[in-house]
Amino acid sequence: MDKHYKCYGIIPARYESTRFPGKPLADIAGKPMFWHVYNNAKKCRELSMVVLATDDKRIVSAAKALDVPVVETRPDHPSGTDRILEAAQILNLSDDSIIVNIQGDEPLLNPEMLTQIVKPFISPQIHVTTLARKITNNEAANINQVKVVFSKTGNALYFSRMAIPCYRDGEDGIFFGHIGLYAFRMSTLKEFVSLGQSRLEVAEKLEQLRLLENDIAIHVVLTEHESIGVDRPEDIKMILEILYKRKI
Template sequence: MSVILVIPARYGSSRFPGKPLALINGKPMIQHVCERAALAKGLDSIYVATDDDRIKNVVEGFGGKVVMTHPDLASGTDRINDAINQLKLADDDLIINVQGDQPLIDPITIEQLITLFQRHPNEFDMATLAVEITNPAEINSPMHVKVVFDNSFNALYFSRSKIPYGRDTDDYPVYKHLGIYAYSKKFINTYAALPLGRLENLEKLEQLRALENGYKIKLAISAFDSTEVDTPEDIRKCELRLAVD
């Protein structure tokens, strides 16, 4: 089983066009993501999956590998599906999906997902990460996706709303979903063939497509948050974090 990390990156964004090429401390964000991911142990290859020549040229300029994908794809997972089919990977190869807007991703979180699949083969279909929210402002923000899970850390639901809702108390942990996924090549092919889910369409969360169709998502609880860049203002937050680190 090979372990391949794929970073979907598109140039077009309604809130932040050209986001993967935005400079953070003078370096393109996509380069930060690639370099942080490369610190994780257990990876065989890293590819950026994009449909834009500008991103392709920048990635190849710093020595990264690129797979050019179809421009009309609905989600990052669909883009990864296109890329891994072009790469002709084996069905049991493990694919790690790291979003191109996570320039501060901790490599340990990637290793957590690899370890899950190695220790619990065939027990679930995909894996992802959650972290306990410590900033109260994130709890009710739709920009931060929340997740609830069962006693075996299988995901029950993901939402942009606060879940669970404490009727009589606010004194309980709320967990945020970190947009990092792991799944086999075979499962990605299966997922991409599924129709758009009703809940997926309502929440605009692609992972709900898997739950709606009865597939199991295993969670690992991370000790490390990962600042995502959604708007130009988030660039400054990343630079401040890097200055502290």
Template sequence: MITIPDCHGIIPARYESSRFPGKPLAEILGKPMFWHVYNRARQCPFMKSVTLATDDDRIYKAALDMGVPVVMTSTTHASGTDRVLEAARIIGVDPEEVVVNIQGDEPALDPAMLEELLEPFTRCQAMVTTLVSQISPEEAQSPDRVKAVVTHDGRALYFSRAMVPFDRENAMHSYHLHVGLYAFRMEALIRFGELDPSPLEQREKLEQLRFLEDGHTIYVTETRHTCHGVDRPEDLEKVISILEQEQ
């Protein structure tokens, strides 16, 4: 019988952002955005711990003031995954334990999505997992919407900004949209940090392709829940409305 290993959620929180500087500190219903993400994540019953990983003194101090576990990480990381790896090492995650990369701009995150993300670890020796959801062919045309090709038993074949698979017969009614939540067994996360960016990763600008090109299996779960990420200041209004309706 396979039992789920201890799981540690890590929330990368950079201050610098070309579209929304200081985004983790944006106020939502009287509290900073990172607090809402942390509060949502810790509701997942699989989580042993949830930690904020930042590179900014302002965010670090605000987290301490709010009672949110936080670690200071380097300012030179090329990706959020690299920041998550440093934070996981700081808090002492064991090789067989699982690290969950939780997007810091999802203040309306449904904790059930984290349970879906972690489900493959309960039934097989998964190393890396992620989520997809259904989108229409019209939505899939945008290169900002990353598409996934998935086998019948839930393994990722490819991720692309192009419309994949190609619909030669014009018979497809939906595509798999990649949802940017990841869970890694710590040894797989360490391996990621040892690898150079891969050719397909560099071409598509999608770091998950680094795992596929290195021969890793990425297990995919389809979710019916919706993400409500905050990319720009104008996205706050929608998120605030969602959270107000839940109160």
């Protein structure tokens, strides 16, 4: 059993966003969104360090003002995972480190999800993990909710925007929604970025398919926790309502 790894959380925070420019700096109850993500992530005891990775000096300044560790990365990365690798290399993390890619637009992140995603790495056979939760038929019909099917041992078979599996006779089915948290061994993260985009990745606009097309197993961990992301400015109201209810 591999018990000697160290885990690091990296939060990619890109300023440019088609639907919501400047999203990491969006104000939520007096603090920028990235602060809420960081504050929740650092509650996970398994993470030795949590760092923000950004390409924007405004975000760097805001992070430093709030004592949030930050590294400045190049602006031309094709994906958040590429940004994660550059940040991990700037931090000089070893090949046996576990790198957790923490979505920067989930201010209600539950730290327990981070614990769940790193625990499988106690086995040296695990190289990449991600999370999924059981969803309803209505959720499965939404093209923006990515679905995953997996083997008996928990390895992902496929991810799709379509409802998978397809229940041919039209009966209500069992579906699992993918949650976009990933953890990689540093060596596998390097390999992922070096491979370049794959055919299915381009077709579905899902970068995790690059791993499956190159025979790199993704271990799927089931969680009861929900992932609540911010896609548009109007989503902030929903986040504030949930925060308010939690305080009550």
